[in-house]
Amino acid sequence: MKFGILVNEGPYQHQASDSAYQFTKAALEKGHEIFRVFFYHDGVNNGSRLTVPPQDDRNIVERWSQLGKEHNLDLVLCIAAAQRRGMLDANEAKRHGKDANNIAEGFRISGLGQLIEAGIQSERFVVFGD
């Protein structure tokens, strides 16, 4: 089965991100395909390289990066949602005259069309949100 995943909530604040991660991991372990994981609303914060959780807790951002690396996942942060929330890659930082960027390894920034495309291309589209 080919799945598309939408994550609508930020890390630590809400269970949605954890559930999405566990679901994605389980699906991959069962041999399913993940077409794309799209991060929207506060979900874009799952891709911040500057996140520093306490050492005795899970590292949600690194966990996504790691899973992405292992399975060559397409982890996409919505560009409009990201910019509102101070999430910039090197190109966007340069374009907007900002002095830093903060996108974690394995994530990329792109438009909402990628969300619709994931809905079209996936056999099942699963939304994790509030």
Added chain:
Amino acid sequence: MDEEVIKKFLYVNRKAPYGSIYALESLEVVLIGAAFDQDVSLAFIDDGIYQLKKNQQTSVSSGTGMKDFSKTYRALEGYDVEKLYVDKKSMEERGLSVDDLLVDVEVFDDAQMAELMEQQDVVLSF
């Protein structure tokens, strides 16, 4: 991307328009999604009904400094997004009728709303 595929997309709007960003960002998805020529429907349930309320005054001049995006719902027709459904119970519980709404909608009871969801390929809930 395979342009031949046409799927049924339903956007389920459940939140009031300005207390959180869900409504505005949902609308942004609808507008971008319109370019993909899919079969799109919008449902308004619970406090999502308030997104369609007439006479919203949220602009900078009226105090809150938030962008009044309610007019955008009236523009959806121009994007071929014409299937708007409102949950009857949610509307009535809030003392509203279709006369209070910005756009033409179909009013669905629970069973009709369930059937609408059943028919979809993709349900995006915001």
